[in-house]
Amino acid sequence: MKTLAELNEIREKAKANMTVREDNSDVTRVVVGMATCGIAAGARPVLNSFVEEVARRRLKNVTVTQTGCIGMCQYEPIVEVFEKGKEKVTYVKMTADKVARIVNEHLVNGNVVTEYTVGAFTK
Amino acid sequence: MRELSLNILDVAQNSIAAGASLIEIVVQENSEKCEMLIGIYDNGCGMSAEEAQNVTDPFFTTRTTRKVGMGIPLFKLAAEMTGGALRVESSKNAGTRITAEFKTDSVDFVPLGDICSTILMLITMNTDRDFLYTRKIDGREFTLDTRELKDILGDVPLNEPEVAQWIKGFIEEQTQIISGGVK
Numbered sequence: 001m002k003t004l005a006e007l008n009e010i011r012e013k014a015k016a017n018m019t020v021r022e023d024n025s026d027v028t029r030v031v032v033g034m035a036t037c038g039i040a041a042g043a044r045p046v047l048n049s050f051v052e053e054v055a056r057r058r059l060k061n062v063t064v065t066q067t068g069c070i071g072m073c074q075y076e077p078i079v080e081v082f083e084k085g086k087e088k089v090t091y092v093k094m095t096a097d098k099v100a101r102i103v104n105e106h107l108v109n110g111n112v113v114t115e116y117t118v119g120a121f122t123k
Numbered sequence: 124m125r126e127l128s129l130n131i132l133d134v135a136q137n138s139i140a141a142g143a144s145l146i147e148i149v150v151q152e153n154s155e156k157c158e159m160l161i162g163i164y165d166n167g168c169g170m171s172a173e174e175a176q177n178v179t180d181p182f183f184t185t186r187t188t189r190k191v192g193m194g195i196p197l198f199k200l201a202a203e204m205t206g207g208a209l210r211v212e213s214s215k216n217a218g219t220r221i222t223a224e225f226k227t228d229s230v231d232f233v234p235l236g237d238i239c240s241t242i243l244m245l246i247t248m249n250t251d252r253d254f255l256y257t258r259k260i261d262g263r264e265f266t267l268d269t270r271e272l273k274d275i276l277g278d279v280p281l282n283e284p285e286v287a288q289w290i291k292g293f294i295e296e297q298t299q300i301i302s303g304g305v306k
């Protein structure tokens with residue numbers, strides 16, 4: 001049974017482990033489109049998977065956030081990845097299954113998963 | 124939308140856009156009467172009488188990027204298809220109350236779906252807002268109030284993975300208890 005007392009423990013532990021992000025400008029931003037179009041197309045499990053995968057791998061320099069309609073509703077769920085000094089990468093028709101690979105290959109190893117990008121899709 | 128919980132996620136975004144500091148979400152079921160009520164209440168900027176009247180029209184939107192807004196119309200449709208209804212109460216600077224009623228025995232009733240996921244996502248993605256979630260099933264109920272959690276957590280954020288895990292566990296556990304399901 002989850003109790004509020006447990007939260008106290010979590011707080012103490014989290015405080016001890018909290019590391020200050022050294023330099024915010026190096027943070028990679030993963031942005032998931034969460035307007036009506038994105039949600040209807042299945043953005044919720046995609047966003048969830050990103051949050052879980054990033055937490056599981058303890059990627060301190062990655063933030064996962066949401067945004068409104070990106071403007072290409074037919075390609076939703078859409079995920080944009082912003083990395084410092086690099087061009088924005090847009091992944092389209094996302095599913096929760098594709099997330100692990102993007103986290104692994106792109107966010108960790110720095111290799112864009114080209115086949116999931118909007119460029120590969122609209123060809 | 125394949126789940127009503129996705130409509131809730133979508134409609135609650137309007138409250139966030141309206142600058143609400145507290146968003147209340149109520150999901151209430153009465154299995155004897157085959158009724159479900161979903162309420163999304165906020166203390167955001169509210170709407171004028173004219174806006175509130177037009178909000179269920181898909182071709183009315185405050186956005187300037189394009190001319191359609193499907194969020195509320197889809198939610199309304201989901202309610203009306205079952206023989207239920209959707210109410211919008213709002214006034215300028217006094218927040219907005221969206222209430223949808225469903226007949227759960229209708230063949231067109233869309234299942235609630237993963238409501239835990241919706242609530243967790245709203246909380247962890249909008250840590251600067253507060254959420255009050257109330258789930259009622261046949262007279263039994265529980266609530267989750269992020270203001271209470273923040274009091275305990277101090278400066279540890281609600282999106283800290285371990286905290287999010289706790290919230291998820293809490294909602295799932297409590298839901299199961301009031302559903303009468305014994306693990």
